[in-house]
Amino acid sequence: MRPLPLIAAATLALTGCAASDPTHPAFGPLLEAIEHRLDLAQAVALHKWDKGQPVQASQREQQVLSSVRAAAPAHGLAPERAEAFFTDQIEANKLVQYTLLFHWHRLGAAPDTPRSDLQREVRPQLDQLQALLLTQLADFEREKPQDCAAMLATAVANRPVESLTRQALIRATGQLCDKP
Template sequence: MRPLPIVAAAALALTGCAASEPNPPALGPLLETIERRLDLAQAVALHKWDKHQPVQASPREQQVLSNVRAAAPAHGLAPERAEAFFADQIEANKLVQYTMLFHWHRLGTAPDTPRSDLQQEIRPQLDQLQTLLLKQLADFEQQKPQHCTTMVANAVANRPVDHLTQRALIRATGQLCDKS
């Protein structure tokens, strides 16, 4: 009868090891850059509100994904891996845009804040973040932890962000721990 408490204690100790495994150094910067990309969603949504454009922009999405596939090998990433990661970034950004547009339609107005030009200001920032995200994704791939999904879930849950950004981060990291 004595071995059962010992086995239970050992199992609990092993469970604690997974939870206490430190985050890989690449995870924090990657999440920060994903957040920076998500921050641009409001500016994109404002542009689409003002121009009466839909959130869904399939040709632009395909262009981004094609560019990412082409750039991936230079970062040591498989094109398919980079494309899947960026498809998640696009979907997370659209989640923010749809949510903001929904609220503005309910209110009957968008915020009276300065607007940024989509072509001249926002897209160049997105392109810069794309390059940085590819580098950071490659760094993360080199340090991917054993308990990756738990670690990413805890890191996202502990980010000091609003509810919408947290939901978008969940979407943006949906395939982060998938095998390359």
């Protein structure tokens, strides 16, 4: 009769382990917002494919970074911290774009999916996400875990995303745990 209580205790212990999320709560909302921004990379890549434009858009990048630096203090962030974070977001987005364009060139065509207008649809979404990401970054800075790098690696590894998005998340969070 002793094995039954032992089995019950083991089952409860394992159920508790499976139900607990090892990811620090500071990562969830920020990673979700980063993923949402990365989701827009395909629309940007399709636009650039259709227009024959290069991925690198230095003038647009500088506009984004200037805007981020200006908005950072209102979110309680140092302009340098916000700029470094958004530089990583831009680089991650370009990683997705370069990868997609590479595959499309290899296949000889981009997917036959509906296109979004870059100026009227995609950039306004990116601008909205900029404000959300600044808010999420400020929240993260207040709750940053002690063992940030290890916890971030676990959080990114546990995201239910495809490998390209995971690689881009790794790039997008490259400086997240650095000391400001």
